[in-house]
Amino acid sequence: MIELTNVHKRFGSNEVLKGITASVDKSEVVCIIGPSGSGKSTILRCINGLESYDAGDILVEGAKVDNKSPSIVAIRTQVSMVFQRFNLFPHRTALENVVEGPIYVKQEPRAEAFERGRALLAQVGLADKVDAHPAQLSGGQQQRVAIARALAMQPKAILFDEPTSALDPELVGEVLGVMRKLADDGMTMIVVTHEMGFAREVADRVLFIDGGVIVEQGGAKSVLDKPQHARTQDFLRRILHPL
Amino acid sequence: MQNFLRDAGEFMPILLQGVWLTVVVTIGSLLLSTVLGLVWALMRVSGIGVLSHLSAGLINVIRGIPIIVLLFYLYFVLPEFGVAMTALQASILGLGIAYSAYQSENFRAGIEAIDKGQIEAAQTIGMGWWMTMRRVVLPQAVKIVLPPYGNIMIMMLKDSSQASTITVAELALQGKLIASSTFKNTSVFTLVALMYLTMSIPLILLVRHFEKKASRK
Numbered sequence A: 001m002i003e004l005t006n007v008h009k010r011f012g013s014n015e016v017l018k019g020i021t022a023s024v025d026k027s028e029v030v031c032i033i034g035p036s037g038s039g040k041s042t043i044l045r046c047i048n049g050l051e052s053y054d055a056g057d058i059l060v061e062g063a064k065v066d067n068k069s070p071s072i073v074a075i076r077t078q079v080s081m082v083f084q085r086f087n088l089f090p091h092r093t094a095l096e097n098v099v100e101g102p103i104y105v106k107q108e109p110r111a112e113a114f115e116r117g118r119a120l121l122a123q124v125g126l127a128d129k130v131d132a133h134p135a136q137l138s139g140g141q142q143q144r145v146a147i148a149r150a151l152a153m154q155p156k157a158i159l160f161d162e163p164t165s166a167l168d169p170e171l172v173g174e175v176l177g178v179m180r181k182l183a184d185d186g187m188t189m190i191v192v193t194h195e196m197g198f199a200r201e202v203a204d205r206v207l208f209i210d211g212g213v214i215v216e217q218g219g220a221k222s223v224l225d226k227p228q229h230a231r232t233q234d235f236l237r238r239i240l241h242p243l
Numbered sequence B: 001m002q003n004f005l006r007d008a009g010e011f012m013p014i015l016l017q018g019v020w021l022t023v024v025v026t027i028g029s030l031l032l033s034t035v036l037g038l039v040w041a042l043m044r045v046s047g048i049g050v051l052s053h054l055s056a057g058l059i060n061v062i063r064g065i066p067i068i069v070l071l072f073y074l075y076f077v078l079p080e081f082g083v084a085m086t087a088l089q090a091s092i093l094g095l096g097i098a099y100s101a102y103q104s105e106n107f108r109a110g111i112e113a114i115d116k117g118q119i120e121a122a123q124t125i126g127m128g129w130w131m132t133m134r135r136v137v138l139p140q141a142v143k144i145v146l147p148p149y150g151n152i153m154i155m156m157l158k159d160s161s162q163a164s165t166i167t168v169a170e171l172a173l174q175g176k177l178i179a180s181s182t183f184k185n186t187s188v189f190t191l192v193a194l195m196y197l198t199m200s201i202p203l204i205l206l207v208r209h210f211e212k213k214a215s216r217k
Helices: A040-047 A072-078 A094-104 A110-123 A139-152 A169-184 A196-202 A220-225 A230-240 B002-044 B049-063 B067-081 B087-112 B116-124 B129-166 B171-182 B185-215
Strands: A002-011 A014-024 A029-033 A055-060 A079-082 A157-161 A188-192 A205-210 A213-219
Touching: A002 A040, A014 A040, A014 A055, A014 A213, A029 A040, A029 A196, A040 A055, A040 A157, A040 A188, A072 A079, A079 A139, A079 B116, A094 A110, A094 A139, A094 B129, A110 A139, A139 A157, A139 A169, A139 B116, A169 A188, A169 A196, A196 A220, A196 A230, A205 A220, A205 A230, A213 A220, A213 A230, B002 B049, B002 B087, B002 B129, B002 B171, B002 B185, B049 B087, B067 B087, B067 B129, B087 B129, B116 B129, B129 B171, B129 B185, B171 B185
Parallel strands: A029 A188, A029 A205, A079 A157, A157 A188
Antiparallel strands: A002 A014, A002 A055, A205 A213
């Protein structure tokens, strides 16, 4: 469903992606792990056109991602994104955040969009927070609103860019719980994360990225429990046993 | 004091005619400068090189010319090229253009204060540039922009007196005419100053209200 072929991306003289080739099938959950600055987030940002890429191809259901072309809007409505820092619209309530895209981009009838928005907020456990503004919500609640906002677009896939990295540790679980439910329901997901527990239990596949290349990939358990490459082993050791 | 009150009663009706024109010039140029300022600011943040540079250049040119010279240019020079307008039109146009530079810088600061993450979030739900501006950026930028906007209103009210230099009979010019024909400088200019102050006070209170609202996020 999402295919990357030899994707290169540079910021000035710094080449952050040095030929990424990967594909994600429908209903697959792929976790991308790796040290910071390795290019993990950049991959996600290229897939929905927040960044352009310099060489190679990215296809979403056969359509080439090109953020200079008007076709990018159609791709973005099919591939939603959830950000590390939530990026909710602070001047709108939780429900208004969720219905913004359906009403103003997809031109759905208001009543329908609001009804579905409420259902989505209930689905992420926030039925009682529909009228709250982001500032009145905890980080975990804000991130769940952001997930509901992504779901409201009825996307074919959702990209998660370190969705729990900005959260207090005790709030991580509620967000991962919602994501696990999505995975169980068959949502296609690409998740950049440092949550190895989540990757092991929920992901179908794990990609380990370092220095702009995929160093190792495979089934979640095999990569995380029996990493083959020295760099993967070293990274996992430092993540799992920081002391 | 009694003299002053007697003079006030005598001159007030003429000065009030001037107040009317002062209000017309101020409101007219406020509207024009707001629209132009918004256009310059949107051009500046459009991400399109040509528009952005054009806007930056224009703002520098406008900022670098004194208002009074701009007014002379519109009222005395343009007719030589076949573009004639009334003094009132020229004053509104001149002040509107002059202040559009300050409005634009204020609007741009407000727009750029909005977190980039929100703009990306808007893009990822499929919003284009204009819809992102309309639905996400501008509604939040307004709160940031309003207090300085109120200050610009006060400055415009006072600078509308420069229209007197191209024969618009607003408050300052009426005052000057009365003073030079009656030689009652003290009474007349005290009155004129008080009338400007009276018009400013509601604006000053408005700015204070905006500031309170902006700080109460």
